[in-house]
Amino acid sequence: MRRYLRLLGIQLRASTAIALQYRVEFLGEGALSLFWSLWSLVPLLVVFGHRPAVAGWTFDEALVVMGWFTLMKGVLEGAVNPSLTSVVEHIRKGTLDFVLLKPADAQFLVSTAKFEPWRVVDVLGGLALFVVAFHRMGRVPSPAHVLAALALLVCAAWTLYSLWILVVSAAFFVVKVDNLSFLFSSIFDAARWPVTVFRGAWRVVFTFVVPLALMTTYPALALLGRLDVGTAGLAVVGAAAFGGISRLVWTRSIGHYTSASS
């Protein structure tokens, strides 16, 4: 365990060092993602410009969901996406050999291979949205609710990561998987809306198949103090299940890895 923590530290340091080399890009990308966070508010503003509430969500509450979406997007694109994209590259080129040879768990190594620290801007943007939303509501979330929200944040990040592992495992079978990642982010985009807005098939898909509800709506509800204990428990169980399944699929899939010679 200690060894893995140290490894994580080393990988983080390496990523930061690389990011610091490209300082101009850091500023450019940071400004760009700030612009994106604001830009993605446009549909929200239009919707709530016509209605005071949609499916039981007021503008301020929907803003909290949007905050979680921005935050999770930062997590996805800063900590999950970069390393797992490089796994796909490894599999395609056959260089995964070098990872497998190292004396540490392969899933851990590939998952921590690369971070993009400037995505912190997104996380800060999400926090700023929380501040704005709660300021408009004229109240402060209680410490218990913040704790619950943090616990769900861990669940959400874990689910997101597990889903990504599942996607990457597909790369062992169908080599061209970069467009699968594109598909994934296009689906993730729907997470900016509270899941109760959707009905019928969409609700089922977004709650159970691709649990967007778990990633943004439930943490937002927790922060607002509206999440009941049962749902929270189910969220934790769901995240754990996703983690277990993805680990199982990963170990199975890696058995199918046949190194490519160039």
Add this chain to the structure above:
Amino acid sequence: MLRTIRALPTLLRVGFAEAVAYRAEFLVWLLSTNMPLVMLALWSAVAREAPVGRFGQEDFTAYFLAALVVRLMTGAWVIWELTYEIRQGTLAFRLLRPIHPLVAYACENLAAMPLRLGLSLPVVAALLFTVGERRLTHDPFLLALFPVTLLGAWLITFLAMSIVGALAFYVDSAGSVFEIWMGLFGVFSGYLVPLELFPPWATALARALPFRYMLAFPVEMLIGLQSRQRALAELAVQWLFVGLLGACAVGVWRLGLRRFAAFGG
């Protein structure tokens, strides 16, 4: 010119064969065009109690299904090939051929259309059956105009992609410039929100930008939100943009090629 026209059938055939060869990839790309359906679900929820502006639930269904059809049929992906080939230097092979690379790219993209059409036609059927004919325009003139507007929309998409892609001759990250373009597209094309529902100044601004003519214009015409006169006027603007972007694309290419140095290859 004549040589290019003679080469067209072969180019299209090759492009179609490629599209068929990568059909799984193709399907994933199609599936990732799910945004209109998500927005449809959202706007239906908003319009559940009362219509928004002149949009009721049925109008939203018609609008976003039509948007999906238009989006599927006007897709282009030349920018990814272009930036990749410029960076890798493999563009050199294209330059050796006696046709303009832009024509070759256009053929590759167009040749995939039959496959796209096969996949998006069921959507058209769903559109017709669920929304009924009431929401679609009955004017035969406007219906005849629809393919022309689609072609215009596709040309704007393709040419804009070529121009942004040609930036790769100058800078490394043409991709992020295109991201900005896509962001503007999302808002000003009516892809996420029907343009009418914006505040009036934003609607007016959208009329002056090319994005509207890539999506909202054909869609609004198809679901009968526009009179003949308006449609003709907008068609003129659309093709003005096509001409403008076409001239721009050719110019940028000529300038960019001077800087092109094939690496490796």
